[in-house]
Amino acid sequence: MQTIGLIGGMSWESSAHYYRLLNEGVRDRSGPTASARCLLWSFDFSDIEALQHRGDWDALTAHLVDAARWLEAGGATVLLICTNTMHRMAGAVQAAVGIPLLHIVDPTAEKIRQAGFRTIGLLGTAFTMEEGFYKDRLSEQHGLRVLIPGDQDRAAVHRIIYEELVAGKITDEARATYRAVIARLVDAGAEAVILGCTEIMLLVRPDDSAVPLFDTTTLHALAAVDAALATP
Template sequence: MLFQTFHPKPGQETRPVSQKVIGLIGGMSWESSAEYYRIVNEGVRDRLGGLRSARCLMWSFDFAEVEALQHAGRWDDATALMIDAARRLERGGADFLLICTNTMHRMAAEVQAAVAIPLLHIADPTAERIRASGHRRVGLLGTAFTMEQDFYKGRLADRHGLEVLIPDEADRATVHRIIYEELVQGRVEAASRQAYREVIARLVERGAEAVILGCTEIMLLVKPEDSAVPLFDTTAIHADAAVDLAIAGFTPSPAAP
């Protein structure tokens, strides 16, 4: 393996450790995947300096195919697509994987079981960031699948001890509609920003100490000034965690820029 620990003999120089290759399962939608690409490259440059950038591979879906499976409830077929993407990235040389969407973490366990390289689950660094900030009761915004099913909020509660609040039925429908009818199509509307502000305010009224932007497109619409409590952007947090993992133990060559 490329990143096995190297144990030099006495007097032998240590071989530099390369950056790990980040495998990105993207295209769901490409707007947020472009943010992942930007964040991981800016993160590597900022931390390592010079002309450094991330070593990464991306498999990008035609999102129309994935969206059709989601709304038809054909999750087994969607899982098969995700496993195929993960295996392609593994064969291509990725050292670990990210699923660049919250919703498709519904099949994270199946994807992880299908490959030998680690999957960095989006909920884990998000929860760690929230706990480090001292918050325990959080609101969750995302697709209806993410808000209503247990694969995501259950992980936050069971593994990380967070109390998760979701919007009421009408607000969930609004949040979901804006994601699929606008954000994944690159549309950012002022009226929709106001709608999200109102949903967030109602979560705060119910006791939310912070709010998770649990869809990777929401960060295109909602900014810190739109909320009275801290917002936790899963796109940025997930990508930052990938940078941490990619450069852990990295020892650049003295000749490198």
């Protein structure tokens, strides 16, 4: 089994879910006593969040590169960034290490294409929804048409992530807001919706949407299980 290096703590709520999914996946594939061989670097998310909202992406890149190198030195043989937003610096992280980085977009897009969808809605932080690092990979490498919510909806989705979900706060009001945003994406032509923030799956359920939802956290973790158990 390969050793999975997890760059987590962004937030720990979703990192805990990654850990559970990885171990459940290995157990299901390898037997009742099996569990994932993994290393975790967990950031203090308050530091990361402050740098994100200051726009100091150079400092954030340096932090992720340091974490990736630490995990590689510790014996990790495959690497995960356990957050969608911080894939903004995935290229720099991959260039800094000699082990493969499993990009969160790729297993998600693969499942979407296998299901036959081509026009998708994207929910996530404002950084993920508005900047090109995520949407461009979906469209240019995977041939998907990406729809994002309008200005007010993007602001609401972003606020709920940072003020509620990263703190483990789940409310019916927030769920109703997300349901309305998803409905508007469907009205705009979305055939499916990507839950493009690793905390959204804590709030949104399949019955909150008229179209299929693709949870990046689960798909990323399951792809990591495949990589870890693959025959060399």
